[in-house]
Amino acid sequence: MNRLSLAHLPVAPAVDPRSLSVGVVHLGLGAFHRAHQAVVTERAAALTGDTRWGISGVSQRSATVREQLAPQDGLYGVLERGNGDPTIQVIGSIREVLTAPEDPEAVVARIADPAVSVVTLTVTEKGYRAKNGHLDLDDPEIQGDLTGRPPRTVVGQLAAALARRDEPLTIVSCDNLVANGPFLRQLVAEYFDALGKVPDVFEASRFPASMVDRIVPATTDADRDEAARLLGVRDEAVVVAEPFLQWVIEDDFAGPRPAWEQGGAVLTHDVAPWEQAKLRILNATHSMLAYLGALRGYETIAEAVRDEELAALAQTLITDDVIPTLTPPDGLDLPSYGATVLDRFANPALKHRTAQVAMDGSVKLPVRLLGTVQDRLTAGAEPTTLALAVAAWMVYVHTAPTLDDPQAPRLTAALSGATTPAAIVDNLLAVDTIFPPALATSTPFRDLLITHVAALTNR
Known part of the structure; x- marks a missing residue:
């Protein structure tokens, strides 16, 4: 059976992926992001015709996601399982996959790219390397980043990229943390304090809070078989989700952004x-x-x-x-x-x-x-x-x-x-x-x- 790709595309995405340029970087390219933020971003592009918001996805741990997506030109299916028969849609909003352990400098360079104005994160609670409500400065990886090496932690990556930027950045945490945006801002500020230098662009950047909700279980071989049956091609990157999807975002941005509210998100002044x-x-x-x-x-x-x-x-x-x-x-x-x-x-x-x-x-x-x-x-x-x-x-x-x-x-x-x-x-x-x-x-x-x-x- 052929592999899902631009050459073997039985169900087209809502937006031609070849028309998208990268304007968003996402840290933590797991199944949840692919079934949630990437879907909303594509819906917004389809409804507005704005093609500036292709996603550069960063895997923080292994090359598995890249190995799944690269042969498929970044395409993958979202297999929805509800009370009726399963359905599948192909998503094409992820235009690039970076693997942080292999090339941490490429991650920083992409976040620092002037064409990028938004970073989103789903790195789970432990990815923030916090302890007792503060950045864990005793964490060996945080200590390593502070020495000036190409950073391996998300806080280090964000800080290094902000230090190179002239324009402010909007950084949207999508993890299950209380006041996740302000908390992430605090961690980045504590990192800069440890370095002894805070770039001017940090003060102008924004860290809106957000709340995300969708059940996304781990994909099984049976799910891949189901996707192949529905698509007629093999999809090694398919993700599974319930029909329900919710994203509530604090309306506080430093610059241009996707029209996420057009894709189903709720913008509010109090998350x-x-x-x-x-x-x-x-x-x-x-x-x-x-x-x-x-x-x-x-x-x-x-x-x-x-x-x-x-x-x-x-x-x-x-x-x-x-x-x-x-x-x-x-x-x-x-x-x-x-x-x-x-x-x-x-x-x-x-x-x-x-x-x-x-x-x-x-x-x-x-x-x-x-x-x-x-x-x-x-x-x-x-x-x-x-x-x-x-x-x-x-x-x-x-x-x-x-x-x-x-x-x-x-x-x-x-x-x-x-x-x-x-x-x-x-x-x-x-x-x-x-x-x-x-x-x-x-x-x-x-x-x-x-x-x-x-x-x-x-x-």
Whole structure:
């Protein structure tokens, strides 16, 4: 079977990819970006006829994505799996793939290119190399970048490129972090402070906050076979997604940008209510179902949410613990949003693996769960179901044969010799890179955790 390419193109993209010039750099060229920002960017170009916004995608780790996309002229399919038959659309907005470990200088040069005015990021929480709310200046890779080598970290890449630019840049974080744009700006500022020199262009650049939402499970061989059946050609870069897509962006840009609102994004002056609702309802519930589901032997989130007991716990988490801490954004009914989230999780066609959602828990917990725990404790409430979600993470960490987490060595060391629920809880609460002092010393929270850990380990 032929490979998807410009020469073998059974379904044309919405915009001729040969007409696009690069105006956007994206750091973190994984499946989520290809199923989300790249789709919205292409839709905007199709509706406006503006061809300045082709994407230069940067893989921060391996050459796998380049090896998938290069033989296909940057083309790939988005396989949507909803309640009906699957559908597929071909996307052509990614015009270049760079691999940072192979050529870090090329990444900096592309971001510094005057034709580029926007950078977007999906590098996951750990890609920011932060510790206790600040840039981790003890991180070996950050230290290496500060010596002046071609940078290997996203903060180093952005700082090096800004130092070369005459025109300001708009840098849009799309990761699940509270106030992600301002937080990234702070990290870059701390990097410049460590260098001892802040370029003038940094002050004029903008770091708008944003919130993204779309379930994008890992692609399987069965998905590639399905794409081949639908397209009539082989697509090694296909990504899978649900029909739902949401992107909310703070309307604060330093210069030209894609007309993302034409492609379905929402521009607003205040992202925070949208962000909090998504992090605390969708992401927190996702994590709880991942840990509880994995402990019960469920392979996918859909299997976990079809467990009546786990579904009831997820509903209780949303209604009793989370919604009381939120201020709803205009036009969003929080109980209805919560119900929609659970319906989306139950989509059996997505096969979003519990192990995939469970990874990197040490960086996900603080933004998805622990802030809500603190808010409920401050309000004098007992966050029973929230504590269950955190306890499920603790038991998962204690029992997982292998732990995919940036702090895996520290977590493993902390649990060495911990044989009782109290020891598991106390040893993990003492990990100060996860639990702030107010939670680590909270007796009500500790008591709830011990009760839940005991119940989960007994079961």
